[in-house]
Amino acid sequence: MKSGESSVFLFRARRAGIVLLCGILAVAGVSVPAAQAQAPANPPYRLKTEPADLSAVQNGDPVRITLSGLPKGAKAKLVICPKDVPDNLMKKVYVPPWPKDSTLLTRVQSYCQDEFGDEFTGKAAGMQSMERVRSSTTGDIVFDTTIPRGTLRPHAVAWDPLYTTYEKAVNPGDKFPKVPWADNPVVVDPATGAKSRRQYSFTCDENNPCTATIQITAQDATGKTVTWVDESIKFTPYLPGIGVKGCKGIGRNTLNASMPERLGRAAVAWNQALCAPTQADQPANIVSETEDTGLTAFDKGTSDLMITGSGNALAAQTVRSREYVPVGVNAAVIAAVGWSPTDVNDEGNPLGSKLATTMSFTATELAHMFTKGGQNPDAGGRGGVFKNGSPLVERNPALSAIKDGQPVGVIAVNRRAGYGGSPDFFGVTGESGPGTIPFALSKLLATTAPEAWVFPALGADYFRELSGKSPGVISDLSMLDPGKSRVNNVDAKTGQLSVRKTVDNAVVGRGADCAGGCLNWVITDLATATVNRWTPVALPDGKGNFVAPTEQSLQLAADSMKVGPDGTAETGTVTKDGAYPLTFVEYMAVPVNPVIDATCKPMKEKQDQLKAFAGLAAGFGQALLPPGMARLTPGLAATATERVAKIGTGTAEKACQEKEEAKNPPPPGANGVTQASNTSLTGPSGGPGASAGTPSAATGPSPAVAPTPESVAAAKNLAESIDIPKFAGAGALGALIPLVALVILATLPSATAYLAAGRPVPSWLTRALAALLRRRQSGGAA
Numbered sequence: 001m002k003s004g005e006s007s008v009f010l011f012r013a014r015r016a017g018i019v020l021l022c023g024i025l026a027v028a029g030v031s032v033p034a035a036q037a038q039a040p041a042n043p044p045y046r047l048k049t050e051p052a053d054l055s056a057v058q059n060g061d062p063v064r065i066t067l068s069g070l071p072k073g074a075k076a077k078l079v080i081c082p083k084d085v086p087d088n089l090m091k092k093v094y095v096p097p098w099p100k101d102s103t104l105l106t107r108v109q110s111y112c113q114d115e116f117g118d119e120f121t122g123k124a125a126g127m128q129s130m131e132r133v134r135s136s137t138t139g140d141i142v143f144d145t146t147i148p149r150g151t152l153r154p155h156a157v158a159w160d161p162l163y164t165t166y167e168k169a170v171n172p173g174d175k176f177p178k179v180p181w182a183d184n185p186v187v188v189d190p191a192t193g194a195k196s197r198r199q200y201s202f203t204c205d206e207n208n209p210c211t212a213t214i215q216i217t218a219q220d221a222t223g224k225t226v227t228w229v230d231e232s233i234k235f236t237p238y239l240p241g242i243g244v245k246g247c248k249g250i251g252r253n254t255l256n257a258s259m260p261e262r263l264g265r266a267a268v269a270w271n272q273a274l275c276a277p278t279q280a281d282q283p284a285n286i287v288s289e290t291e292d293t294g295l296t297a298f299d300k301g302t303s304d305l306m307i308t309g310s311g312n313a314l315a316a317q318t319v320r321s322r323e324y325v326p327v328g329v330n331a332a333v334i335a336a337v338g339w340s341p342t343d344v345n346d347e348g349n350p351l352g353s354k355l356a357t358t359m360s361f362t363a364t365e366l367a368h369m370f371t372k373g374g375q376n377p378d379a380g381g382r383g384g385v386f387k388n389g390s391p392l393v394e395r396n397p398a399l400s401a402i403k404d405g406q407p408v409g410v411i412a413v414n415r416r417a418g419y420g421g422s423p424d425f426f427g428v429t430g431e432s433g434p435g436t437i438p439f440a441l442s443k444l445l446a447t448t449a450p451e452a453w454v455f456p457a458l459g460a461d462y463f464r465e466l467s468g469k470s471p472g473v474i475s476d477l478s479m480l481d482p483g484k485s486r487v488n489n490v491d492a493k494t495g496q497l498s499v500r501k502t503v504d505n506a507v508v509g510r511g512a513d514c515a516g517g518c519l520n521w522v523i524t525d526l527a528t529a530t531v532n533r534w535t536p537v538a539l540p541d542g543k544g545n546f547v548a549p550t551e552q553s554l555q556l557a558a559d560s561m562k563v564g565p566d567g568t569a570e571t572g573t574v575t576k577d578g579a580y581p582l583t584f585v586e587y588m589a590v591p592v593n594p595v596i597d598a599t600c601k602p603m604k605e606k607q608d609q610l611k612a613f614a615g616l617a618a619g620f621g622q623a624l625l626p627p628g629m630a631r632l633t634p635g636l637a638a639t640a641t642e643r644v645a646k647i648g649t650g651t652a653e654k655a656c657q658e659k660e661e662a663k664n665p666p667p668p669g670a671n672g673v674t675q676a677s678n679t680s681l682t683g684p685s686g687g688p689g690a691s692a693g694t695p696s697a698a699t700g701p702s703p704a705v706a707p708t709p710e711s712v713a714a715a716k717n718l719a720e721s722i723d724i725p726k727f728a729g730a731g732a733l734g735a736l737i738p739l740v741a742l743v744i745l746a747t748l749p750s751a752t753a754y755l756a757a758g759r760p761v762p763s764w765l766t767r768a769l770a771a772l773l774r775r776r777q778s779g780g781a782a
Helices: 003-030 104-111 261-275 291-300 363-371 391-395 412-417 436-448 460-466 496-502 504-508 526-531 551-558 604-618 620-624 634-644 652-661 709-720 732-756 763-770
Strands: 046-050 062-068 075-082 116-118 131-133 141-146 150-152 210-219 225-230 249-259 281-288 305-308 322-344 350-354 428-430 518-525 583-591
Touching: 062 210, 075 104, 075 141, 104 210, 104 225, 131 141, 141 350, 141 504, 249 261, 249 291, 249 604, 261 281, 261 322, 261 526, 261 604, 261 620, 281 604, 291 305, 305 604, 322 436, 322 504, 322 526, 322 551, 322 604, 322 634, 363 436, 412 518, 428 496, 436 518, 496 504, 496 518, 504 518, 518 526, 551 583, 583 604, 583 634, 604 620, 604 634
Parallel strands: 249 281, 249 305, 428 518
Antiparallel strands: 046 062, 062 141, 075 131, 075 210, 116 150, 210 225, 305 583, 322 350, 322 518, 322 583
16 A cells, blocks of 8 residues: 555544544443442442344344453353333232232243243253353353243243232132232133133244343342342344345346355345445345355356355356356364363352363364264274373363263263264264365365275275275265264254254253263354354464464465466465465356346346446455455455456357257366366466466556545445444444444545456455444344
């Protein structure tokens, strides 16, 4: 960035900061800290939720609730209640007079403390009646759980006249258990003769907000133990899933966009950035499918674009001429999910904590873990890597902290491996179906740990012709259990929701299965793991140093990967020290020849829509990538700009010919198969076998030009399309949302100059925007 350009941006940032500061001062007096609002008799404390805004969360979303500042020995309990806890209780006395009891603690215990059925898991909600004690290490009480959605089991409320089971006193001499205030008579069903009374229940969903009440017990300043209820946490749980909001819907020129589930959040954000400002038609209809299916749909013209992390590697046919436009950097990861007794409570006893510290695995340990079966990990299962005293256990404190008999009945090796006695889940899962994740993982393990990447010699019933042999490079996790009988190497599930349900017990630490520690393992991508707050393990680089997947280690890896014949970075070719070895680049496959209709006529408006969508994804869309997906490096950004420019530059005649040929394609590699039209990953100076980080002739921006009325209007539209999440503070800072939009507007004209000049938006600008352009969909974060 040139000095003059830098000063212009700093001036705008300073101006925007002044506007934002004025807004803060204008509304700051409205906010009342939680601790100041408490009754004087209760010890002061601070309460924080992550995420801060729970007004539009989804069922199953992770949430962390932290209580800080409480005295030693404090404890707390979560109970789900309706938004407004009923206030209709009679005081628990047995003779008149009959006073009312409005004590919040009594009301919570009477109305809310029953089983809450969670729709997402089909089980009792993990949040309900969860109890935690204070950590002596941090001084905090921390709840790591998930957002519930569902209904409380109907139950009687003895001291509420409308839901009591007491009989009504009608005679002057009637005594308890007959009471004059009872108003819940027995009703007899005329058809069946069944007798019933009213019972209390409530529902939490998008139309019925609820409260996560916290019953806190601690000593006050006089040393007296007091218990009170905090009811400040309100949440509105929507159904799981993502969708484009604020746009008109599917239109005549809406693109069909095939992609795996992991790209859904990014695609929703890109859609809304284009259509929400003017409530226009949705640019792209997101079709979630496996990568092999999506590539075939793109080749046949059923889909207008397709996103994959492995180029043509999973394609059954490649007739259609294409450009692979890089749109993000992701990685295959092995994520640890669960709890370990790595903390200590105020009494000096082990305290279970949600896994947060990065563990480290060698390639050999992973190869054994995924080929030697999940059954009997105390013997040969998982290759014995989870046994007491193994290098893996000794290297990772979260594993060694889980010990036999603590508490009674715990078998440490089973807990570490994830085996909990279930007949259909043995601790390791991931999405089934062909995709980049298993392709990248197996390619690395087959190359770096060939002696361990071998199935046991158990016969054809288990492994068919691969018994005692290597599974090689696979594209589907289900291929790790290929026979009629299973050793449960990986219990793959269909779709991300099924994977999340499978590991839910470990996520929330539910029941006795997690006492003393419990772990599950998920083979997934970094963006998905980050959204779900699963902790990826670190893997060795070329020198054997363990490297965690971060934005820096992913971008370093992307710059060192080799370019394949299709012009994409090849997985498993990371060469730089300090780079994460399972990095891959997400590419949008787009057609070189024009988009055509059924009669082979060009569809210009749809072609323009495709170019705009791809251009946004590779430009401003980098600031809208979900957490865990890294932005493009300068070399990849330059490549993206060059390849977007080639969309539709061919002929309609060629597009028509390809469409016909794709109906009966030649086999991959045969004559007639069309490779990517440009095999260079980084423009003219790169090529197959070159490093992905090889720069083009010009990767930096040209000097910024003065914004035109059109570029300012485009910037304003993009700024207005951003739905910024509310700030914490009971809505008092909600008035700042328009001011933040002004901050974005103050910086965007500089960015439009880059696009006008045909150059990629520089990383310093997208990084600044990324802190502000965080999406929130109605019904959950996209």
